[in-house]
Amino acid sequence: MKASNKGVANPRDWKPAENLCLAVDALRSARRILITMHRGPDGDALGSALALASALRELGREVTVYNPDDLPYNFRFLRGAAEVEKSLAAGAAFDVTVATDAGAYDRLGPDVPSADRRGVLLNLDHHITTEPFGDVNYVDPHAASVGILAYKIIRGLGGQISKDTAECIYASILADTGCFRYSSTDPECLRIAAELVEAGVEPWEMTVRVYEQQPLARMRLLAEVLSTLEVHGKLATITIANAMVEKTGSETDLTDGFINYARSVDGVEVAASFREPRNGGPWRVSFRSRGRVNVAAIAQKFGGGGHHNAAGCSIEGDEVSVRAKIAQEVEEALKNGA
Numbered sequence: 001m002k003a004s005n006k007g008v009a010n011p012r013d014w015k016p017a018e019n020l021c022l023a024v025d026a027l028r029s030a031r032r033i034l035i036t037m038h039r040g041p042d043g044d045a046l047g048s049a050l051a052l053a054s055a056l057r058e059l060g061r062e063v064t065v066y067n068p069d070d071l072p073y074n075f076r077f078l079r080g081a082a083e084v085e086k087s088l089a090a091g092a093a094f095d096v097t098v099a100t101d102a103g104a105y106d107r108l109g110p111d112v113p114s115a116d117r118r119g120v121l122l123n124l125d126h127h128i129t130t131e132p133f134g135d136v137n138y139v140d141p142h143a144a145s146v147g148i149l150a151y152k153i154i155r156g157l158g159g160q161i162s163k164d165t166a167e168c169i170y171a172s173i174l175a176d177t178g179c180f181r182y183s184s185t186d187p188e189c190l191r192i193a194a195e196l197v198e199a200g201v202e203p204w205e206m207t208v209r210v211y212e213q214q215p216l217a218r219m220r221l222l223a224e225v226l227s228t229l230e231v232h233g234k235l236a237t238i239t240i241a242n243a244m245v246e247k248t249g250s251e252t253d254l255t256d257g258f259i260n261y262a263r264s265v266d267g268v269e270v271a272a273s274f275r276e277p278r279n280g281g282p283w284r285v286s287f288r289s290r291g292r293v294n295v296a297a298i299a300q301k302f303g304g305g306g307h308h309n310a311a312g313c314s315i316e317g318d319e320v321s322v323r324a325k326i327a328q329e330v331e332e333a334l335k336n337g338a
């Protein structure tokens with residue numbers, strides 16, 4: 001789950017209105033379209049990609065959706081999720097390639113075709129730390145989710161919002177606003193959500209599908225992870241150890257959202273979760289802020305990025321040194337911001 005981009009002191013001006021037109025133009029003349037999203041997709045990356053896929057297929061386009069990784073278990077019910085390809089044929093060529101919710105080109109899968117075969121590369125994003133890697137960069141840091149950008153593109157193409165498409169957009173908004181709770185929740189996303197409900201989305205059914213059919217293993221894992229909760233002043237941390245995850249017997253990442261429990265403790269401004277490396281890789285550190293601290297700026301210091309209130313990065317090193325680095329940066333940010 002990602003959160004708000006508001007409170008950003010000097011957001012870059014991405015000229016979203018102009019780039020929306022360029023995005024619509026590129027898709028209007030395209031026949032074969034590839035849609036992809038960041039690896040390890042979340043509800044927004046997947047929901048916005050599937051929304052576009054659904055609408056573009058209804059408009060008669062030939063659409064391929066690609067992501068090499070497992071899809072989040074609670075968004076697999078969305079229309080088109082079963083047709084997401086884990087690899088692409090060598091030599092596959094497209095008129096337009098769309099990337100959703102990916103802050104950098106290297107977050108995409110390895111099969112994304114090279115420039116001579118991918119057509120116009122369209123970068124749809126709302127991270128404040130986005131790199132302008134597309135031929136067209138339709139980036140709006142104030143958009144509650146990338147699904148909002150997908151909605152505007154579909155409208156721009158003159159497409160209808162079918163119930164299938166509406167569910168994908170609605171799912172993306174649920175994922176990135178924390179079910180209309182975060183500060184990213186704005187009049188625009190609420191208006192669009194109202195339209196999606198008119199298009200046939202049933203809010204309770206969506207809630208059940210996304211949040212109330214959790215695998216029991218996830219709740220057991222949550223109990224273990226919460227037992228690692230530490231609070232030091234305004235910083236709360238949780239640790240996700242390999243041994244805990246192995247006990248669940250699940251290949252799927254079931255830890256999405258756990259960090260929000262750490263942030264929700266009274267008096268906590270910043271939460272950090274530490275995911276133990278697998279196979280000697282780096283520690284994966286996620287951040288959540290209550291609003292005073294820009295955690296994207298902290299993540300960026302370690303080569304990561306994200307939103308004002310939700311960000312992440314990867315750090316090499318042993319647990320003690322990684323935790324110390326993070327504690328120091330958070331302390332510094334709290335001194336300046338909170």
Ligand SMILES: [Mn+2]
Pocket residue numbers: 002044045101126145146176
């Ligand atoms: Mn997002």
